[in-house]
Amino acid sequence: MKKKIRLISSILFLLLTVSVLLFINKYQKDQKIEEAYKAKAEQNADTLLLAEPQTQFGIEIDSFHIVEAKIKPNEFLANILLSFNIDYVTIDQLAEKSKDVFDVRQMRAGKKYTVFASKDSLKKASYFVYQPNKVEYIVYDLSDSISIYKGEKEVEIRQESVSGVIYSSLYESLQAANASPALAVELSEILAWSIDFYRIQKGDWFKAIYEVKYVDDQAIGIGRVIAVEFNHFDKTFYGFYFDQDGKEDYFDEEANSLRKAFLKSPLKFSRLSSRYTMRRFHPVQKRWKAHLGTDYAAPTGTPIMSTGDGQVIASSYTGGNGNYVKIKHNSVYTTQYLHMSKRKARVGDYVKQGDIIGYVGSTGLATGPHVCYRFWKNGKQVDHLKQDFPSAEPVKDEHKEEFQQKMQKLKKELDSISLNSKEEFASK
Numbered sequence: 001m002k003k004k005i006r007l008i009s010s011i012l013f014l015l016l017t018v019s020v021l022l023f024i025n026k027y028q029k030d031q032k033i034e035e036a037y038k039a040k041a042e043q044n045a046d047t048l049l050l051a052e053p054q055t056q057f058g059i060e061i062d063s064f065h066i067v068e069a070k071i072k073p074n075e076f077l078a079n080i081l082l083s084f085n086i087d088y089v090t091i092d093q094l095a096e097k098s099k100d101v102f103d104v105r106q107m108r109a110g111k112k113y114t115v116f117a118s119k120d121s122l123k124k125a126s127y128f129v130y131q132p133n134k135v136e137y138i139v140y141d142l143s144d145s146i147s148i149y150k151g152e153k154e155v156e157i158r159q160e161s162v163s164g165v166i167y168s169s170l171y172e173s174l175q176a177a178n179a180s181p182a183l184a185v186e187l188s189e190i191l192a193w194s195i196d197f198y199r200i201q202k203g204d205w206f207k208a209i210y211e212v213k214y215v216d217d218q219a220i221g222i223g224r225v226i227a228v229e230f231n232h233f234d235k236t237f238y239g240f241y242f243d244q245d246g247k248e249d250y251f252d253e254e255a256n257s258l259r260k261a262f263l264k265s266p267l268k269f270s271r272l273s274s275r276y277t278m279r280r281f282h283p284v285q286k287r288w289k290a291h292l293g294t295d296y297a298a299p300t301g302t303p304i305m306s307t308g309d310g311q312v313i314a315s316s317y318t319g320g321n322g323n324y325v326k327i328k329h330n331s332v333y334t335t336q337y338l339h340m341s342k343r344k345a346r347v348g349d350y351v352k353q354g355d356i357i358g359y360v361g362s363t364g365l366a367t368g369p370h371v372c373y374r375f376w377k378n379g380k381q382v383d384h385l386k387q388d389f390p391s392a393e394p395v396k397d398e399h400k401e402e403f404q405q406k407m408q409k410l411k412k413e414l415d416s417i418s419l420n421s422k423e424e425f426a427s428k
């Protein structure tokens with residue numbers, strides 16, 4: 001009985017093994033067939049590509065002997081064309097005819113040109129193409145009667161990304177990451193209302209998605225910045241490009257414009273008690289003097305907010321100011337808040353708009369609890385109520401859904417960019 005069972009189980013095992021092997025074999029065969037099909041398809045694609053005529057500047061290159069070079073010092077159109085068997089009369093005609101399209105005297109040493117010459121031993125020029133820059137070109141068609149025309153190469157826009165940790169400057173971090181330093185200017189302009197790029201910190205980091213313009217697979221410059229994430233003092237700032245009604249702007253993740261206006265007042269609820277004036281009777285000193293600030297009266301202990309993003313450059317006490325805090329917002333604007341009962345900001349702190357930096361009091365020369373709000377523009381004290389700030393409209397309600405979708409997608413893309421770490425940077 002036991003023998004019988006052993007025999008049956010052996011047979012079953014054998015059958016199972018065979019079927020598994022057969023299955024594997026079939027699978028491998030299928031795979032091979034698939035691969036063969038793939039190879040065939042690729043081959044077809046190659047032949048298709050080859051079948052298409054190869055052109056340069058819209059001229060079929062197959063029929064010509066192509067000579068590419070750069071104009072040498074003291075080389076002119078005449079020198080070049082003479083060496084390609086074009087006679088003086090034709091060259092003269094060419095120069096004359098060219099005037100409406102391009103002045104041949106404007107050809108500069110170092111610029112690229114291409115000659116399409118005949119394939120025979122004569123090597124006579126049929127076309128001469130001059131490239132004043134990477135995009136434009138001028139074609140001198142000598143194949144038939146002379147014709148001259150301007151063309152432009154196709155500029156391809158590709159989306160690229162960059163990241164970096166800052167150890168000296170944004171400019172150098174971008175260079176280290178092989179990105180165009182021109183991006184530094186773009187980024188600092190986009191984030192100018194949130195970050196003072198003169199006060200960038202070691203260890204700040206950034207990620208950006210931006211456009212690069214390509215001609216013939218060569219980068220010729222940057223396009224617009226699509227999205228940026230900037231970490232400054234361990235606070236994250238986002239900027240997302242968005243076009244609403246044909247107006248291009250950058251917005252944060254809450255759809256607010258990055259060109260932040262200042263808060264109208266450093267207090268949530270307050271009463272404007274004394275305006276900025278060149279002449280007022282000082283209530284404590286009992287004499288006429290300028291009042292270079294705006295007073296907002298509120299009960300002692302009312303929180304005082306920073307009216308914009310910025311860095312605390314002073315947090316101190318003087319007999320006149322009492323407890324005060326001064327904040328530099330960017331290269332243009334600085335604000336100051338006086339007579340606090342208590343300060344809640346230290347020098348070097350980075351604050352965001354609306355952050356509490358102290359509490360209303362009447363320290364220093366003050367008759368009652370209020371905050372004296374002072375405002376500097378380019379180092380000069382001004383009346384903040386009379387300032388024209390850039391409009392800072394958020395994304396309109398009717399565009400919010402579209403913005404949300406785009407922003408979420410870009411945020412994910414930013415998240416997927418790995419940060420060039422400290423070690424990597426150091427090894428570069």
Ligand SMILES: [Zn+2]
Nearest residue numbers: 293294295372
């Ligand atoms: Zn005041």
